[in-house]
Amino acid sequence: MSGSNYTLGLIAAPGYPKELIDSLKAELPELLDYYVDDNRDWKIDCSIDSLTGGTDQSDEVMKAILSKRKENEWDFTVALTDLPLLFGKKAIIAEAYEEENIALISLPGLGAVSLSRRVRDSILQLVNEMFYTTSEEGREKAEKRLEQKDKTENKDLKTRNPKRLVGKKGFDKISPIQRETPEDTENIDVRFKVNSYAGSALRLLTGMVRANKPWVMFSSFKKVIMLAFTTGAYALVFPTLWMLSHEYSIWRMFLLSNISILAMVFWIISAHQLWEKKQVTQTAPHLRKLYNATTFLTLLTSVLLYYMLLFILFSFAVVLFIPMGLLQSEVSPDVGYVNYFYIAWTATSIATIIGALGSALEDEEVVLSSTYGYRQRQRYDEIREMMEEEE
Template identity: 45%
Template sequence: MERISIALFTAPGIAGRVSANLIDNLPGMLEYYITDEYEWYVDYQEDILTGGTNDSYKVIEAVSDKKDQGDWDYAIALTDLPVFEDEKPVVAEALRDKNVGFISLPGFGFTKMEKRVQEAILQLVNEIYYGTSDSSREEAQEYIDSKDPQKYDALRNKGSRELIGGRLFERFSPLIRERPIEEDAGVAVRYTVKSRMSGMLRIISGMVFANEPWKMFPSFLKILIIAFTTGSYALVFPTLWKLSDEYSVIRLFLLMCAAILALVGWIIMAHQLWEKKDENNNKFIRKMNNASTFFTLLLTVMMYYVLLLILFLATTFMLVPPSGLETQLSRDIAIFDFLIIAWTAASISTLIGGLGSAFEDEQVVLDSTYGYRQRQRHEKIKKQREKEKEKEKAQREEYEGEDEDENN
């Protein structure tokens, strides 16, 4: 049986891990969703350039060259960068004449990526294999309908004109299928977000997911210890008890928001995570990167705050005697009072103990932001190109030396 080979070129990080988890199941799904006349073979390779630019044309050109060099039949690029066409979010594209396509992971939003990426790869290969015209889509749909609908649950509600199957998030922020004009860099089909507003929310939330904020959380251990130690010491004294009794719920909520935002701001400033104006940096992309950095840190700090609140709630029940609390407040107390004290302690300790503290592992925090990752990737690309130039120079000098020997 003749074989069709597909290469997945992925950006380092989450894109590579998603691809590695998919390659075992993809051949069988390609046979089911596209054709069983061939044996399908899928492999993936990490490629720095795939995650080094937001320009889909540059990504596709680079992937097309690598596909030809490796003698692959198809190639799909998976990038963790957002891609835009006139500031409209692009989730995926395919060029049939080159048998290549790309998928932008942030376009899937804050959600589990693997199934969506799997469906998107199948759809792009399907579009390239059959074609993008209406008659080609009907032919592809007929083949899909001829297969056992129970074999792959993930593809049960997916048609030949959909990048991914119908889900709740897609109803809120639907994707649309476009067939651009021929002059548009040879793009045969493009999937974009229908609404610009929901598209921005989808992309930013997807960028936050790609930043993997949960991996940053262990780095907060040192800050957590300092804040908890500070707050636990304050719990011993009645001043905090009286202060929490004076505060209204609205004031406590505002204090919590101020503490969380102050810690986010401190982290951004202390580690220079905010991207500044740069001639080489697109203004729109810079805003998106900064927004994703802010919300990534906001989510992580909120996780930190919840854990700190739980610790203080347990500590309050252990350290604060009910009789002493009644005496200080001059009234009957309830469980709610202990919650208010813990809430106050968590906010104040975050402001006093968290600000100015250092991370347990600064590198993890830096790696969880787009700006820093992009600077690192650009440096690697620069070094890689310098090595290639040095190699070409050495080969040229070697050839020139051989020519001189022959002439002598």
């Protein structure tokens, strides 16, 4: 470390990790000054590098981080990847190598909620670990320094445990992150991971779905929504749909909804070939299952948003198209305004099936980019091209 500043290099995989770094870099110097060291100013330098997201092996990623740190002459380096990192099928959240002042954060392991705050806290903790060392003496020194800080200056960081990656609220109580200092692993001085298989799966699935940004994929549903709504709106003028919604029981309505939503999910998977197959990819079996589960849950979230929008549209259409007097004369004198709800519900389910089978999504690239397997193949291609250019 030299000069009047400490330089923290932040490396992000393309896409969502980059967005997170962009949102945090302005506030990090002041927070590092408080939580780590205030003898020098902190400077943040950012870089986008596919190597940090090009492999699921953390030791390979750490080598790439070390190379980047030496190339840029940073004092400390923290990399963010949207890849799930595993140690014996348990989720790795973060790792640090204090001798070289490099660290790695796996975003899926942090879960889906309050992600910006969790990433911020993780960066601060990892730099703290590297600055004061990962030993017990280093942790005690970091804790004593915090105790001497003004309580009113930063209450959030003042109460943090210097051995904990993030706070222990909500999600972290269900799936706690454990800190360990492995002795049998080279180039790793401290590791934060989840020790339960169920907790690891919960964190990774929710985090990976969040990283896939299902609301972005929703924009590709415009053509399907148009087809489904126009078809369903046409059907609304016929009494058959009114009578069906009146005769259907609640369990049948829920069954129809589930069938229509799942039909659309599996149609999109099939039409766009989103499923990772054993014969096609070289991905490890447990990662392939994780990728496929994430793809399914991402699409399920998008389709649920689509279903809710259709229901809202049909609710307005039912009130506009069907006079109450006509509904009572055609169906039963006992029907009331609640029947509008059931008609809209039935029309939404039927239109969803029609929309799924009658059209493909508009922007296939958006759909493909929201799946981990496709993004990984893109990154491997980028790395291969870069290596060929260097040769």
